Amino acid sequence: MFILIIGCGRVGSTLAKRALERGHEVSVMDVDPLSHERLDRDQTVTWEDAGGRFTVGTALEISALTEAGIEQADVFMAATSGDNTNLVISQIAQRRFNVPKVVVRVADPARAAWYSEQGLHTICATQVAIDLAEQAVLGAA
Amino acid sequence: MYVIIAGAGKVGWNLARELMTRDREVTVIESDHARFRVIEEELEHAAQYGDATELWVLERAGIQRADLVIAVTGDDEDNILISQVAKEKYGVQRIVARVNNPRNLEHFKLLGIQPVVSATDLILRLIEHEVPEYGLVQLLALEEEHLEIIELEVGEGSHVAGRRVADIVLPEGVLIISVLRNGLGFVPKADSVIEAGDQVLLILDPGLESQITFRFSPSEAGSSI
Numbered sequence: 001m002f003i004l005i006i007g008c009g010r011v012g013s014t015l016a017k018r019a020l021e022r023g024h025e026v027s028v029m030d031v032d033p034l035s036h037e038r039l040d041r042d043q044t045v046t047w048e049d050a051g052g053r054f055t056v057g058t059a060l061e062i063s064a065l066t067e068a069g070i071e072q073a074d075v076f077m078a079a080t081s082g083d084n085t086n087l088v089i090s091q092i093a094q095r096r097f098n099v100p101k102v103v104v105r106v107a108d109p110a111r112a113a114w115y116s117e118q119g120l121h122t123i124c125a126t127q128v129a130i131d132l133a134e135q136a137v138l139g140a141a
Numbered sequence: 142m143y144v145i146i147a148g149a150g151k152v153g154w155n156l157a158r159e160l161m162t163r164d165r166e167v168t169v170i171e172s173d174h175a176r177f178r179v180i181e182e183e184l185e186h187a188a189q190y191g192d193a194t195e196l197w198v199l200e201r202a203g204i205q206r207a208d209l210v211i212a213v214t215g216d217d218e219d220n221i222l223i224s225q226v227a228k229e230k231y232g233v234q235r236i237v238a239r240v241n242n243p244r245n246l247e248h249f250k251l252l253g254i255q256p257v258v259s260a261t262d263l264i265l266r267l268i269e270h271e272v273p274e275y276g277l278v279q280l281l282a283l284e285e286e287h288l289e290i291i292e293l294e295v296g297e298g299s300h301v302a303g304r305r306v307a308d309i310v311l312p313e314g315v316l317i318i319s320v321l322r323n324g325l326g327f328v329p330k331a332d333s334v335i336e337a338g339d340q341v342l343l344i345l346d347p348g349l350e351s352q353i354t355f356r357f358s359p360s361e362a363g364s365s366i
């Protein structure tokens with residue numbers, strides 16, 4: 001599978017490394033060139049030598065998405081730090097580029113819930129944390 | 142009519158003022174606290190502090206009963222989100238969204254958000270209006286209604302120059318609605334004669350421009366018809 005990940009933070013970079021280890025083709029894009037460092041950390045070879053791709057670009061720029069390989073992507077993961085950016089680019093991936101599988105990270109549980117009803121595959125770490133905290137603090141309901 | 146404005150920058154603040162002087166009920170939502178304090182001095186309870194991309198902030202502002210939502214923050218992703226949620230989740234009938242970066246216009250279109258207002262676009266159209274060598278000026282596009290109004294200058298020796306309106310060959314779906322001559326406009330009748338140098342306003346189905354412009358151009362292509 002060809003996986004395109006937008007946002008090279010903790011989530012994006014770790015997911016990218018795991019995907020590459022599991023034999024997938026991986027392309028990562030971030031606005032910050034320095035974020036590339038996360039892909040090399042704790043690795044014996046560099047990200048590029050290991051076969052990964054990294055491009056610098058803004059997610060709303062169609063040319064940047066194209067350069068990162070969105071037209072070939074089987075999976076698109078929106079993992080920037082901005083909820084609204086993630087929600088907009090994932091809909092672009094879905095509706096304009098017809099990427100078969102689109103996953104979007106959303107921090108706000110309310111927005112995550114509504115957009116998931118609209119057919120986006122949202123992942124909300126905040127909701128997971130709330131549920132885990134509830135269990136830890138209050139015990140099983 | 143109840144109007145919610147997201148973003149209290151220069152555009153949002155002045156819109157709120159204008160609408161309030163016209164006795165509209167208005168709420169302006171601003172996420173920057175310092176900015177909010179400034180506008181609250183003047184707008185009082187019509188100003189609310191919060192991030193308008195958060196659903197509870199929109200609900201607190203009463204989005205369920207809003208007739209119009211205007212998304213004019215400085216961030217295009219936010220404006221897209223606010224408009225999309227207003228329209229699709231809360232069923233707001235009318236939205237107006239601001240495009241900050243004209244390159245993002247296609248994203249607004251892709252996600253069905255319209256009408257949109259882009260300052261760059263507006264200024265560009267004004268320039269085109271002032272610099273007639275561009276030939277065609279698009280004055281108004283009503284996309285949902287499938288109509289647009291354009292302005293064309295009548296070239297010397299063109300097909301239309303010196304012809305009566307009734308004798309001008311135009312495709313189906315195009316109508317001459319007004320003529321500007323020497324700075325004055327009039328609505329032409331069938332026997333009005335169009336002259337070179339006139340500015341003609343036409344209403345048409347979108348996409349017909351290419352079948353019209355050559356009839357107004359001074360080239361041989363126009364005069365040989």
